[in-house]
Amino acid sequence: MASQYPENRVLIIMTGGTICMRPSPEGLVPARGFLEAGMKPNPSFNDGSKPDPLPVMTDANTEEYLPSLRTPLSTYSRHVRYTSFEFPILLDSSSISSAGWSQIANTIRNNYSRYDGFVVLHGTDSLAYTSSALSFMLSDLGKPVILTGSQASIFALQSDAVDNLLGSLIIAGTFTIPEVCLFFNEALYRGNRTTKVSASSFSAFASPNCDPLAKISAMGAEVNWNLIKRPTAIAGFKVIPDLDTAHVACLRIFPGIKPEMIDGVLRVPGLRGLILETFGSGNAPSGEDGSLTSIIRAAVKRGIVIVNVSQCQTGSVSPLYAPATVLGNAGVVFGHDLTTEAALTKLSFLLALPGLSYEEITKQMQISLRGEMTETAKLQFSHPASGLPSLTDQQSVFTALGYAIAAGNLESVIQLLNGDQFDLLGAKDYAENTAVHLAAVGTNNDVLRELLKRGASIHVRNRAANTPLFLAGKVGNQEAVGLLREAGAHLHIEEVETVGKRNHDM
Structure with a gap:
């Protein structure tokens, strides 16, 4: 029914x-x-x-x-x-x-x-x-x-x-x-x-x-x-269907841990990565005469990726104290504020990717791939374009964006998005059209490309239950259809049924 x-x-x-x-x-x-x-x-x-x-x-x-x-x-x-x-x-x-x-x-x-x-x-x-x-x-x-x-x-x-x-x-x-x-x-x-x-x-x-x-x-x-x-x-x-969990271990540092315990784990046959849960901001005992540090440095030289995460729930691993710096100098990767669960699965994911070098894996472990760690804030400066309406609320700003899209004015679109404080990529007009809906039937497909590069959704449907792909096809904008398809767009199953019925009736 x-x-x-x-x-x-x-x-x-x-x-x-x-x-x-x-x-x-x-x-x-x-x-x-x-x-x-x-x-x-x-x-x-x-x-x-x-x-x-x-x-x-x-x-x-x-x-x-x-x-x-x-x-x-x-x-x-x-x-x-x-x-x-x-x-x-x-x-x-x-x-x-x-x-x-x-x-x-x-x-x-x-x-x-x-x-x-x-x-x-x-x-x-x-x-x-x-x-x-x-x-x-x-x-x-x-x-x-x-x-x-x-x-x-x-x-x-x-x-x-x-x-x-x-x-x-x-x-x-x-x-x-x-x-x-x-x-x-x-x-x-x-x-x-x-x-x-x-x-x-x-x-x-x-x-x-x-x-x-x-x-x-x-x-x-x-x-x-x-x-x-x-x-x-x-x-x-x-x-990406497989994760290399079989070759990654996790070890929690504790007071009095013996270096040979860590060495035993690091010498497990086939081991490729180790998540090391350390104290506070990434601190661990160096061992007598620096023996623990030597064991870790030797494992890194053998190509084992060692990632340092904190045992604390909040905060981040950083070279604030000397013990953490010593680990970093030995080749251990700073895991910042990764949870143990995210660190283990991320390392398993990277190890399973074909062709990644040791250097590429360690680099990607320290940057955010899916929002799994806090990224360093970057200041952004932008100047409002002349003639644009006063940016007082989401409705007025989205209206300005809609006019810019309709006019094919890529520069104005970029300026509005750079200064966005109102989630313009998720906003909708009175017919529940998003910016992507408007761009799909617009005059400048570079605007559509810009929206897609910024993460605008291709799957949202408007009040008529239509996707941007459906609208682009309806107006014959084949370039937009190709661009949306490239971004992973598909007709909603109800649209597929509608198109099939229409073709049958014709």
Whole structure:
């Protein structure tokens, strides 16, 4: 049954975890049929409309139509329609490995053009590791991928499962946040900034060095758009499927640690990288007569990448104290404010990339690839263009941007974006057209190219439920169509159906 209100489609990927578990004689075990048993009976997840099944690619070559549900009308006057794909083998998260991460990433890739967002249900024990890993594996991501779980099963009387799942579902089906995120206890975090801080509290996760990307309240979701990372390359979504976790170790420094303990780890056959958790700002004992430092220097000479991260939740590794400087001089990489989870998965990701030299890996470990570390702030100076309206609020500035796009005035567009304090890339006009919608039917495709390079979304639909690609094709702007396709744009599945019906009627 169709709805008179717009709806976005979300694929829930069920990997296992506490959220879907039921009691058994052996304890809690993952349960099958989560959509039917865990979500359908709850009116928060089901408006009772009985929508048609949705297509899901269960692997690269197999399509199945799975039952779908539709949420009641949200605060944003839209529904979220969704289905659930359950992995053939449901996992306890403590058992997940890089193979499981690849399975999640490939499921997203196979269904990327069919859904507006993805929610991954996962156990909490390794949730921060999976969130970090996926952030590196999913390159040029243009849609939300939100991981969540719960401390208690959705079938339990007192549980955080409903709030975590519903919050993830609404955000993934409403906002085009092109990041791998983790949603827990009413907060949306950047996935590679999170760490688990409690085994029992509903506030199980924290993001110590990065504010939440969004928070849920009684008024809805408040998104901090200034923090959102957008893809800035004109390239389509792709998956880097493998991480080299088998050749990376993690070691926590403690008072009195013997140098030979560290040497033993560094001589594990096949070891290529080590995450060293040190004290404070990156300090570690040098050992008697500098023996520990000598061991580390020798390992670096053998080509092992050693990354220094802090045991503290907040703060950053830096050469503030002499012991940290000594490690740096021995060839250890400063991990700045990387979490251990992000450091391990990032290093595993870089080691798996073909052709990267030792120097290139160490360089990329110290720069932000997916927002996983705090970048040094850079001052920007710009001068307002003459004749532009007073930049008093988002509406007036976006109107100015719209006029500049319509006129094909690339210089004015650049000036407005350089001084942007109003999230112009995410703003919409009265018809819910974004700047990319306007540029797709504009007169100067260099404007469209500039917007794409700055990370403007190609997947947002306007009030008529049209993507920029659809509009570009409708007006015959083939250059814009090619540019949008190059950036990874595709017609929404409803547009595909509309185009097919129109062609059939003709």
